[in-house]
Amino acid sequence: MLRIHFTPADLTRIRLATRPDPLWEIVFSLHRLQTSQGRWAYADWYRATQDTLANTTLGKAVRRLLVPVVPRAAYFPDFLTPYEAAEGLGVGLAAMVDTPSARVAAEVRRLQETTGGPLWARSLVESRAREELGKALRAYHDAVIAPFQDDVFARIAAERAVRARVTVDTGVDGLLGGLAPGIRWRPPVLEIDYVEDRDLHLDGRGLRLIPSYFCWRTPVALADNTPRAVLTYPLRDTRAPAPEHPSGVSLGALLGKTRAAALRTLAHGATTTELAQYLGVSPATATHHTTVLRNAGLITTRRSQNTVLHTLTPVGAALLRTGTPRSAA
Incomplete structure (x- = not known):
């Protein structure tokens, strides 16, 4: 069991990641x-990734370089998931390359002692070797994660909306107590x-909470207790089936006054x-509108306890920015 001990100051310094952390997503996808x-739960992604990596130079690099240093085991090096990656893949990879050599040596040694990491990993104490590893990580991200980025961003955005609402309604107790199965809040x-x-x-350092698309079942924290603290955790519900391909009927139904107003309302999330109440219609009618919007790929729906929350997908947000629904209205 992992026990995270909070002080009163820590409870005021809880932060929820604003977007997916690319290096954590790389690590969990390799798992x-x-x-x-x-x-x-990742069947479409898995099939596409297998096709992308099969008999390719990248596939060989994944097997030779990436999987050995990111084993699905009790330990993998912390320097592969630096705190700075919250600002983007490029910033995260730069921070990985800039990791002090002494820290890299210690973490590689621990990897070899705990999981039997490859001997070549010792070369990662050299920044040039970390640069080569960074190139492989970027190529992997571009090839197998970026194509699914819209879905990843949409689900993380929906998770943020749910957690924000829970925090407003029930405070920090509700936030920490409802993150994921296997997590229990027994203050402090x-x-x-x-x-x-x-x-x-x-x-007093606070805690950054990082919801992860590819994390499955078990939350993960950094192995070293001394850096800034993070906890990555899996999205609470299982992966929903992909929305039906937008048909002429569903998109045509979207171009109406009430549904355009619904789309604008859901820009900030709503039950x-x-x-x-906002549209002045019955709950059954509102449900019909959200079903059409969801089938068109414009919103996503999440259930949290007894509440169903609707938020925009990246496609819905882009459509809203073009002004199409507003013009239709």
């Missing part, structure tokens, strides 16, 4: 390639079902009841 557990300690037994004392 998805190493196990069949949860593969059904957050208990997490984990691969090892240890304690993490925040001591079915709130949407019905």
Whole structure:
């Protein structure tokens, strides 16, 4: 079990990631390639990735360079997921390259002691070797994660909307108590079902919460307790089936006054009841509108306890920015 100990100051310094962390998503997606557990939830991605990597130079690099240093095991090096990656892939890779050599050496040594990491990993103490690893990570991201980026961003945005609403309604207790199965909030300690037994004392540093698209079932924290603290956790619900391909009928139905108003309302997230009240229609009618918008790929729907929250997908946001629904209205 992992026990994260909060002080009163830490409770005021909880932050929820504003977008997917590209390096954590790379790590967890590599884990998805190493196990069949949860593969059904990523079936489309897995099939596409297998096709992309099969008999290619990138596929060989993934097997030779990436998987050995990111094993699906109790440990992989922290320097592969630097705090700075929250600002984007380029910034994260630069921070990885700039990691002090002494820290890299210690983490590589721990990798070899705990999981039998490759001997060549010792060369990562040299910045040039980390630059080459960074190139492989970027190529992997561009080839197998970027094509699914819209879905990743949409689901993380929906998670943020749900957590923001929970925090407003129930405070920090509700936020920490409802993150994911296997996480329990027993103030002032957050208990997490984990691969090892240890304690993490925040001591005023606060905690960054990072929801992850490719994380499956088990939350993950940095192995070293001394850097800025983060906790990555899986999205609470299972992957929803992809929306039906937008048909002429669904897109045509969108171009109406009420549905355009619904789309604008959902730009900031709303429940079915709130949407019905705003539009002045019955909940059943609001549900019909959200179904059409969802089938057109313009919104996503998340359930949190007894609440159903609707938010825009990147496609819906882009359509809203063009002014098409407003013109139709």
